[in-house]
Amino acid sequence: MTYKPSNRREFLAGASGAALAAAAAGAAESQPPVRVAVVGTGARGSDLIRNLSTIESAEIVAVCDDYEPHLLHGHKFAGAQAKAFDNYSKMLKEMKPQAVVVATPLYLHHPMCLEAIDAGCHVFCEKTMCYSIDEARELADVVKKRGAVFQVGLQRRANAIYKQAQAMVQAGYLGRITAINCQWHRNNNWRRPVPVKRGEPKWSALEHRLNWRLYWDYSQGLMTELASHQMDIVNWLLGTPPKCVIGAGGIDYWRDGREVFDNIWCTYEYEVAPPKSNAVAGRTLDEENRYTVRVAYSSIQSNAYQGASELIMGDRGTLFFTQQKGLFYRELGVEDPGWSKDGRLDRDATIVTSGKTLKMSNDPWAHRGKPLEIDITGDDTREELLAFLDCVQREDPATISDAQNGLANTATVLIGNEATHSRQVTPFPTL
Numbered sequence: 537m538t539y540k541p542s543n544r545r546e547f548l549a550g551a552s553g554a555a556l557a558a559a560a561a562g563a564a565e566s567q568p569p570v571r572v573a574v575v576g577t578g579a580r581g582s583d584l585i586r587n588l589s590t591i592e593s594a595e596i597v598a599v600c601d602d603y604e605p606h607l608l609h610g611h612k613f614a615g616a617q618a619k620a621f622d623n624y625s626k627m628l629k630e631m632k633p634q635a636v637v638v639a640t641p642l643y644l645h646h647p648m649c650l651e652a653i654d655a656g657c658h659v660f661c662e663k664t665m666c667y668s669i670d671e672a673r674e675l676a677d678v679v680k681k682r683g684a685v686f687q688v689g690l691q692r693r694a695n696a697i698y699k700q701a702q703a704m705v706q707a708g709y710l711g712r713i714t715a716i717n718c719q720w721h722r723n724n725n726w727r728r729p730v731p732v733k734r735g736e737p738k739w740s741a742l743e744h745r746l747n748w749r750l751y752w753d754y755s756q757g758l759m760t761e762l763a764s765h766q767m768d769i770v771n772w773l774l775g776t777p778p779k780c781v782i783g784a785g786g787i788d789y790w791r792d793g794r795e796v797f798d799n800i801w802c803t804y805e806y807e808v809a810p811p812k813s814n815a816v817a818g819r820t821l822d823e824e825n826r827y828t829v830r831v832a833y834s835s836i837q838s839n840a841y842q843g844a845s846e847l848i849m850g851d852r853g854t855l856f857f858t859q860q861k862g863l864f865y866r867e868l869g870v871e872d873p874g875w876s877k878d879g880r881l882d883r884d885a886t887i888v889t890s891g892k893t894l895k896m897s898n899d900p901w902a903h904r905g906k907p908l909e910i911d912i913t914g915d916d917t918r919e920e921l922l923a924f925l926d927c928v929q930r931e932d933p934a935t936i937s938d939a940q941n942g943l944a945n946t947a948t949v950l951i952g953n954e955a956t957h958s959r960q961v962t963p964f965p966t967l
């Protein structure tokens with residue numbers, strides 16, 4: 537079975553979308569292409585260039601990287617019209633692009649975005665928006681003051697599965713969300729080969745350039761590199777950032793000189809209002825009666841079972857999703873006979889039915905039935921770029937993941953790191 541939103545409004549509501557709504561109306565069709573420059577032509581930058589080169593509303597005017605092999609690699613995809621630079625300031629000055637795509641290591645996002653905005657550019661910045669919460673606050677403030685169009689590369693917001701899932705949550709398919717599990721589990725070491733031998737004079741500089749993810753000076757590890765995508769989805773579905781987090785992690789498997797954790801486990805607490813749709817579902821939860829949803833996040837690099845996935849658990853249904861597939865399982869419509877959810881014990885039912893109840897609850901397969909599959913169309917990286925370019929053409933700052941969202945996302949993942957370092961309950965800061 538395939539889920540299709542029942543009407544266009546429901547779909548657009550889930551699509552978070554001034555950008556989508558306008559795209560649907562064809563608002564930007566007559567505009568000239570956006571003159572785009574890309575800084576950082578490594579792995580992700582090259583992906584973005586490949587995508588941009590297939591999009592009519594973009595003209596790649598320049599690419600920039602200060603590491604020659606990557607610059608040559610990225611330039612190949614950009615096309616002959618793009619000018620290659622090894623100096624970012626020079627590129628901004630000479631080319632005066634309309635928009636800059638920042639795909640450099642995390643620690644460079646803040647200075648490079650500020651410089652681009654200062655040069656009058658709109659910005660697409662790869663996730664995570666900033667290395668620190670203070671930097672993210674400053675950048676969000678500057679974006680607002682300058683009225684720049686700014687989008688953070690959290691592409692699940694442009695992914696058909698997540699957009700439809702969001703519409704389903706809004707429409708009450710899951711009932712009341714009570715718990716979420718997210719994981720990004722891999723069985724690899726994250727390390728890239730360095731083209732000189734350890735101990736040779738150039739090794740250290742190359743190691744830090746190519747394996748920047750493994751060192752705290754440039755990276756915030758698994759939380760900014762992987763969790764940022766999934767915690768963004770959690771914030772989106774729950775409609776709020778978390779209240780606090782506890783965490784644990786360490787370097788327990790890949791003892792290869794890295795500094796960042798190779799495994800991390802965080803439990804976040806969110807305070808949310810009961811969904812309005814519960815009233816439609818015949819429930820009478822008080823809107824003021826906010827409650828706690830706990831979210832377990834884990835990322836490991838020694839086992840890939842269940843890969844990168846999210847499990848959203850509601851009292852009426854469950855969503856299981858990955859970037860490629862979304863599955864919705866209804867909860868069985870059996871009222872729990874042994875106890876009642878509002879705390880009133882049903883003494884007559886407790887003894888006679890507890891065996892049946894336990895059997896039902898403990899069998900992981902009994903609840904599943906046939907899932908509802910959610911359609912996927914398109915590639916989310918391409919879709920997020922299309923959405924950004926559309927906002928640039930219309931000078932609309934309401935991107936699918938603006939700087940305020942980037943700030944909330946940065947804070948969400950960085951308190952996970954902070955909690956893991958301190959082993960203390962760490963509150964979400966005032967932003």
Ligand SMILES: NC(=O)c1ccc[n+]([C@@H]2O[C@H](COP(=O)([O-])OP(=O)(O)OC[C@H]3O[C@@H](n4cnc5c(N)ncnc54)[C@H](O)[C@@H]3O)[C@@H](O)[C@H]2O)c1
Pocket residue numbers: 575576577578579580581600601602603606607622624639640641642644662663664689690691745746748760761
């Ligand atoms: N959205 C996603 O799915 C996704 C996927 C992968 C990476 N990313 C993000 O993209 C960013 C880059 O990651 P990556 O894997 O491509 O890293 P990478 O190391 O492959 O590429 C980064 C590039 O930046 C260049 N660079 C460094 N300093 C520079 C400077 N001063 N001027 C110009 N270029 C400079 C490096 O030479 C390198 O080529 C990170 O923020 C990462 O989190 C996002």
